[in-house]
Amino acid sequence: MTSKINTYKRxxxxxxxxxxxxxxxxxxxxASEPQExxxxxxxxxxxxxxxxxxxEANGPIDISAIALEHVSDSHSxxxxxxxxxxxxxxxxxxxxxxxxxxxxxxxxxHHDNEGKVVVEKNGERxxxxxxxxxxxxxxxxxxxxxxxxxxxxxxVSVSNAAPLDFSITKNVAQMFISVFVxxxxxxxxxxxxxxxxxxxxxxxxxxxxxxxxxxxxxDIAKGNIxxxxxxxxxxxxxxxxxxxxxxxxxxxxxxxxxxxxxxxTLVLSVATLIVTNINGNxxxxxxxxxxxxxxxxWPILIPIEVVGILTKPFALMMRLFANMTAGHIIIISLVGLxxxxxxxxxxPVSVAFALFIDVxxxxxxxxxxxxxxxxxxxxxxxxxxxxxxxxxxxxxxKALEAGH
Amino acid sequence: MNLFILASLIEPAVGLIFWTTITFVLxxxxxxxxxxxxxxxxxxxxxxxxxxxLASAENALNDMRELKSNNEKILAEAxxxxxxxxxxxxxxxxxxxxxxxxxxxxxxxxxMSSAREQITNEKNAAVxxxxxxxxxxxxEIAEKILRSELSSDDKQKALVNNLMKDVNLN
Numbered sequence: 049m050t051s052k053i054n055t056y057k058r059x060x061x062x063x064x065x066x067x068x069x070x071x072x073x074x075x076x077x078x079a080s081e082p083q084e085x086x087x088x089x090x091x092x093x094x095x096x097x098x099x100x101x102x103x104e105a106n107g108p109i110d111i112s113a114i115a116l117e118h119v120s121d122s123h124s125x126x127x128x129x130x131x132x133x134x135x136x137x138x139x140x141x142x143x144x145x146x147x148x149x150x151x152x153x154x155x156x157x158h159h160d161n162e163g164k165v166v167v168e169k170n171g172e173r174x175x176x177x178x179x180x181x182x183x184x185x186x187x188x189x190x191x192x193x194x195x196x197x198x199x200x201x202x203x204v205s206v207s208n209a210a211p212l213d214f215s216i217t218k219n220v221a222q223m224f225i226s227v228f229v230x231x232x233x234x235x236x237x238x239x240x241x242x243x244x245x246x247x248x249x250x251x252x253x254x255x256x257x258x259x260x261x262x263x264x265x266x267d268i269a270k271g272n273i274x275x276x277x278x279x280x281x282x283x284x285x286x287x288x289x290x291x292x293x294x295x296x297x298x299x300x301x302x303x304x305x306x307x308x309x310x311x312x313t314l315v316l317s318v319a320t321l322i323v324t325n326i327n328g329n330x331x332x333x334x335x336x337x338x339x340x341x342x343x344x345x346w347p348i349l350i351p352i353e354v355v356g357i358l359t360k361p362f363a364l365m366m367r368l369f370a371n372m373t374a375g376h377i378i379i380i381s382l383v384g385l386x387x388x389x390x391x392x393x394x395x396p397v398s399v400a401f402a403l404f405i406d407v408x409x410x411x412x413x414x415x416x417x418x419x420x421x422x423x424x425x426x427x428x429x430x431x432x433x434x435x436x437x438x439x440x441x442x443x444x445x446k447a448l449e450a451g452h
Numbered sequence: 453m454n455l456f457i458l459a460s461l462i463e464p465a466v467g468l469i470f471w472t473t474i475t476f477v478l479x480x481x482x483x484x485x486x487x488x489x490x491x492x493x494x495x496x497x498x499x500x501x502x503x504x505x506l507a508s509a510e511n512a513l514n515d516m517r518e519l520k521s522n523n524e525k526i527l528a529e530a531x532x533x534x535x536x537x538x539x540x541x542x543x544x545x546x547x548x549x550x551x552x553x554x555x556x557x558x559x560x561x562x563x564m565s566s567a568r569e570q571i572t573n574e575k576n577a578a579v580x581x582x583x584x585x586x587x588x589x590x591x592e593i594a595e596k597i598l599r600s601e602l603s604s605d606d607k608q609k610a611l612v613n614n615l616m617k618d619v620n621l622n
Contacts, residue, residue: 121468212466212467214471217465220467220468235486238487238494246495265492283480373461
């Protein structure tokens with residue numbers, strides 16, 4: 049027990065250390081451009097140019113902006129290069145405006161991300177500002193931007209209306225690719241079982257993925273759900289491999305940070321929320337609405353339990369998002385040290401630490417897929433548990449019943 | 453600026469939610485139908501096969517054990533049967549020998565007794581004949597002796613004298 053607490057403390061302190069480092073960086077970096085923070089057009093101009101222009105101008109580099117851009121979604125698949133020399137694959141943009149659906153390629157914005165290039169479709173005019181698409185103003189402001197910018201304190205906000213954006217962004221594109229890869233892997237494995245029969249030893253892909261499949265089926269599903277876990281195994285397997293494959297894709301340098309995107313983790317955790325609650329049995333609901341406690345504390349307990357329905361998947365969403373995003377940010381921050389200190393001699397340190405974090409991320413890729421799936425199974429297990437309060441000893445009960 | 457991007461980081465994008473939902477549901481259906489079902493079934497079949505193979509091996513072992521014990525039993529029975537047969541044969545032999553002995557003894561006794569009887573008869577006959585002959589001979593000898601004794605007057609007188617000497621005239 050004490051060792052667990054110690055480990056927990058150590059993790060917390062490491063997390064706090066990393067977190068404070070990161071916060072420290074962002075504060076320092078922001079502070080390195082103090083004169084520009086006057087609320088005027090100069091500030092907006094300099095700021096909206098982001099890291100790229102500043103870099104070219106040999107000005108201070110906003111590593112935190114680059115890091116955040118790196119982990120964010122974008123409308124084109126950027127490979128390398130900066131600004132107008134950037135090499136990027138254009139992706140389809142699909143917008144639901146007032147006049148119906150507009151469809152065009154992201155290349156029509158000509159790498160513009162500052163609201164300067166207007167694309168006209170369906171009689172509507174669109175501009176892109178910081179990877180977000182807005183309806184363009186009739187006329188450009190003095191910097192050639194077709195968006196209305198207001199700056200308060202450090203925050204710049206756009207007051208233009210925005211269409212609903214259903215674009216195939218970098219994350220969506222990577223998701224499609226990963227889905228094809230997943231389908232190819234597992235359908236070919238399924239075929240292998242059909243052609244080679246089940247008596248021969250697994251080969252190739254089969255021998256790598258079969259233990260994972262068995263792990264999900266036996267340790268995650270059976271271990272946490274107990275009796276009747278077979279029903280949930282396909283869902284758990286899909287979640288596990290969807291997260292795992294996308295985690296791995298996210299680690300490839302030009303890959304997208306899909307599992308570190310809150311929209312993606314939101315959908316997965318909502319799926320878990322739905323699966324858990326539509327399978328919730330009488331015990332599950334009575335545990336929430338008729339808890340085994342004095343009636344006097346029901347007014348406190350019931351709202352907590354009801355909120356608990358939502359907090360469990362919410363924690364799932366935040367955990368996966370934060371873990372994957374944090375890993376990416378740490379790596380780019382470490383590499384960014386070279387540019388912050390403006391010396392090559394820091395490079396070995398950066399590379400060594402980045403390598404260490406990269407290896408750690410390899411572990412985290414598996415770990416987070418496991419944690420998400422395991423907790424999903426745990427929630428389902430508590431929803432379908434037979435008559436225990438905690439739902440953890442389901443299989444024991446079955447054994448006991450069988451024994452009687 | 454930082455907060456602006458940070459806000460976009462933790463603000464879920466509608467488009468991505470839309471596409472993720474569609475993709476995830478599709479993936480769930482497709483994988484469920486074309487991958488997990490055959491894979492899980494195959495694994496289950498294999499596990500069942502392994503279980504069955506183990507069970508049948510266990511059964512075969514048990515059968516073997518049973519067969520072995522049966523064999524031993526049969527062997528023991530055969531041995532007992534053989535011993536029995538041998539014992540019976542010995543008994544029969546002994547019985548036959550004893551019977552034969554008894555029979556031959558009886559025969560021998562019968563032969564002996566008849567022989568003895570014959571011998572006795574023969575002996576008696578011989579003794580009778582011998583007696584007859586001895587009697588005849590004795591008579592003849594006596595006749596001859598008498599003739600020779602009484603062949604002259606002197607001898608007759610000597611005999612009378614001799615006889616007279618023995619007679620005591622008192």
